[in-house]
Amino acid sequence: DAGITQSPRHKVTETGTPVTLRCHQTENHRYMYWYRQDPGHGLRLIHYSYGVKDTDKGEVSDGYSVSRSKTEDFLLTLESATSSQTSVYFCAISPGTGDSYEQYFGPGTRLTVT
Amino acid sequence: KQEVTQIPAALSVPEGENLVLNCSFTDSAIYNLQWFRQDPGKGLTSLLLIQSSQREQTSGRLNASLDKSSGRSTLYIAASQPGDSATYLCAVGSSNTGKLIFGQGTTLQVKP
Numbered sequence: 001d002a003g004i005t006q007s008p009r010h011k012v013t014e015t016g017t018p019v020t021l022r023c024h025q026t027e028n029h030r031y032m033y034w035y036r037q038d039p040g041h042g043l044r045l046i047h048y049s050y051g052v053k054d055t056d057k058g059e060v061s062d063g064y065s066v067s068r069s070k071t072e073d074f075l076l077t078l079e080s081a082t083s084s085q086t087s088v089y090f091c092a093i094s095p096g097t098g099d100s101y102e103q104y105f106g107p108g109t110r111l112t113v114t
Numbered sequence: 115k116q117e118v119t120q121i122p123a124a125l126s127v128p129e130g131e132n133l134v135l136n137c138s139f140t141d142s143a144i145y146n147l148q149w150f151r152q153d154p155g156k157g158l159t160s161l162l163l164i165q166s167s168q169r170e171q172t173s174g175r176l177n178a179s180l181d182k183s184s185g186r187s188t189l190y191i192a193a194s195q196p197g198d199s200a201t202y203l204c205a206v207g208s209s210n211t212g213k214l215i216f217g218q219g220t221t222l223q224v225k226p
Contacts, residue, residue: 101212
């Protein structure tokens with residue numbers, strides 16, 4: 001398995017509070033991604049990073065921000081959590097070299113906003 | 115806007131059957147296509163990646179094909195086993211950023 005960890009694995013928080021999820025990789029891959037998975041919507045891209053301090057928006061980026069200060073860490077912040085952000089969040093990584101953009105996923109973080 | 119569809123949403127087969135899972139996409143200008151497996155409560159496991167220039171990829175009992183002109187990919191599972199029970203997801207990459215658009219998945223149950 002690709003060396004990807006996510007923390008925390010489970011979190012319950014209240015509406016209006018900021019929340020930060022962490023993705024850590026040991027593969028030295030260039031690309032990192034944050035997705036959310038919801039029943040009826042499947043997996044949707046929130047933000048991604050193509051290098052240290054290089055990030056871009058995905059399909060559902062409103063209400064989320066990201067930061068990547070080191071190759072191995074990619075942080076997802078919910079600036080002011082809302083109930084609609086209750087979801088399972090997955091981090092993924094990809095080498096992004098040559099022809100290889102195969103993505104490898106972490107175990108996920110289950111976030112509940114009450 | 116790229117849309118990815120997987121039909122059927124659920125499938126139940128007896129052990130030993132060969133089966134085909136379908137994935138269709140609306141924009142044929144894809145960069146690659148990736149098949150994943152997801153077990154309940156778990157993350158996604160990459161099964162096969164097909165580059166846009168390729169027609170198929172094989173790994174063990176799995177074979178994935180790609181027909182860009184018709185906007186279709188199939189995942190063939192030979193001699194299915196109860197351990198193959200999971201949700202199978204198809205995802206299309208439309209650029210060299212690696213961004214993926216996912217289908218809703220097909221949930222497979224293989225009965226002993």
